């Protein structure tokens with residue numbers, strides 16, 4: 001006998017071809033980086049500082065909880081970085097850093113670890129963090145500052161460096177100083193809702209309006225999303241269904257009363273809808289896996305977004321719509337199991 | 345109507361595209377492997393009942409001689425693959441981790457190894473029943489790996505009318521090229537085998553399905569097809585598991601086999617090319633199945649290729665002749681997607697062994713199993729349209745009954761596409777096999 005091999009045993013299949021979880025997560029981070037860069041370009045060092053703080057907060061929280069429960073640390077899978085980035089992108093650019101740190105902690109602690117870690121979280125962790133601070137710090141989270149302020153690369157937005165538990169710094173005065181054309185501190189959605197002013201869809205598409213750190217340029221968001229779809233790491237059906245659901249609901253209302261309700265285009269390109277659809281609703285773990293379920297989930301999120309925006313008190317409605325969709329996911333799945341080959 | 349066929353490409357939805365690695369052996373004409381000094385012939389070479397030994401220790405047997413007879417209809421006889429002496433009847437380890445009875449025959453080294461001769465027969469003059477009996481006498485089982493007794497498959501219930509037989513020449517498993525070689529080298533046997541099979545089930549029509557990575561096969565076979573148009577050949581898309589019965593029926597006929605039913609319920613019978621080529625060769629001569637073409641391939645082999653291997657040849661003999669140079673490997677009987685692991689070097693080649701695959705560097709590394717991230721890749725790969733993600737989570741919770749009752753566990757046919765694509769390294773199909781086995785055992789307990 002030429003060579004007696006040492007035999008190794010397991011059952012089939014013996015070959016596999018799949019990206020690892022860490023590879024998928026890393027690619028999502030890559031896809032978020034251009035958005036982060038654009039946000040920094042728009043909002044300056046305040047946005048950068050906010051992202052660094054939330055990401056660090058998420059990573060250290062995850063590490064801490066792994067240590068506490070005597071598990072191997074899971075920060076290597078990069079999913080905490082995603083949560084941190086997503087979180088920063090949904091906050092106003094001038095959001096106080098210490099609050100950002102709290103948000104990161106809550107996102108990981110309550111949104112992820114509490115459920116048992118990656119794969120077991122029912123909700124998108126970043127949205128859990130955001131929902132928490134929306135309740136805790138309602139003022140700061142709705143204080144918007146204008147994009148492209150002149151000194152944004154050398155000077156922090158005053159609220160950024162607010163001290164913990166102090167009265168939030170008023171930004172109105174600063175805003176008035178830096179803005180060129182009478183910035184009102186209102187996002188396009190707020191303008192629409194409370195003042196009946198419609199922003200130009202093209203401006204929205206290119207991201208030249210106020211808003212959360214990362215929600216602004218629909219075009220860039222779509223490009224980054226396309227990269228992930230190309231890598232087969234993002235299920236395009238989810239954002240497509242969310243956008244479709246939003247457009248459909250908005251269009252129905254618009255047709256009912258064009259003077260009162262905005263157009264579908266406005267709804268789709270404003271208020272972080274695009275960002276949420278591409279990067280937050282598509283959080284694999286918290287969305288359905290069944291083909292019909294994905295569609296139902298998207299429609300539901302889109303519909304709820306429009307309803308909450310128009311009839312509820314919260315302008316960043318899509319975040320809540322997604323949380324609601326996450327909660328409904330097990331139910332949606334149980335009613336949308338695929339028809340099997342040869343089945344009825 | 346099959347939607348995919350509208351665009352001229354015959355295929356089925358979902359599945360995967362693993363790398364083929366077939367070029368390593370597909371040009372290797374089948375060569376005869378030298379006889380081993382001893383063959384080990386397990387009595388159980390088929391699904392159903394094992395054969396019953398009729399030899400005793402010390403008995404001289406000739407190559408091709410009956411050594412164990414069929415034990416009822418769900419069984420096939422077994423013949424000696426060498427001329428030699430029965431050494432012992434003893435247990436050998438089998439692929440399922442248990443042990444089984446086998447006849448050990450020492451090869452007579454001085455013998456010419458000539459075949460036991462019989463008077464030829466004309467199958468055209470035989471009745472359906474006679475053909476089925478003659479097929480059983482050859483000891484034939486599905487050579488594609490299923491090892492289901494072929495004559496049982498041909499014994500279609502009276503209330504079923506077979507309108508078409510499908511001949512599976514897809515060979516969708518990576519690495520394997522046995523069927524490819526058979527379709528090139530044994531076209532006449534194959535066509536004769538198809539006609540025998542058509543007669544056995546009284547079918548007017550036969551379609552050979554071949555994956556479109558084997559264009560030379562299409563050309564070779566087309567020249568030999570009968571003029572009456574009763575036998576045709578179709579290219580299907582190269583995709584795994586194109587060769588699974590359910591997939592092939594869909595690709596070629598645009599129909600589904602209802603869940604839990606046999607292909608005969610929609611008027612179809614399916615045979616593998618290797619099986620029919622062997623029948624075409626052996627049945628008219630009243631010979632029996634004692635050797636088969638085996639693809640020997642994988643990592644660290646100096647002489648991979650296709651070999652005509654006597655049944656019962658131990659793997660050690662095969663590795664020696666294919667010149668294995670590594671020092672650690674996984675030995676697999678069959679392809680990398682559905683093959684069985686062999687744990688011992690004296691594991692013999694059986695009737696269902698179409699390939700011996702030696703995997704080392706090209707095998708998946710063992711990695712930590714992570715929680716399901718619900719990426720839905722497995723749902724997009726499962727050709728049966730199951731929900732492997734959900735099934736996997738239920739398996740982890742040991743809810744085997746729910747898997748069966750609510751999530752169609754029994755429709756899973758172990759193709760392994762789900763495990764292949766899972767980024768979390770979840771051994772999905774491996775879980776499902778365990779779940780099915782445990783469910784079967786539970787049902788057996790309950791019915792007793």
Ligand code: SF4
Nearest residue numbers: 716717719720722766
């Ligand atoms: S492929 Fe794996 S991780 Fe993805 S949904 Fe299926 S079981 Fe879960």
Ligand code: SF4
Nearest residue numbers: 726756758759760762
């Ligand atoms: S092994 Fe079963 S569940 Fe997995 S893909 Fe194949 S049929 Fe579907």
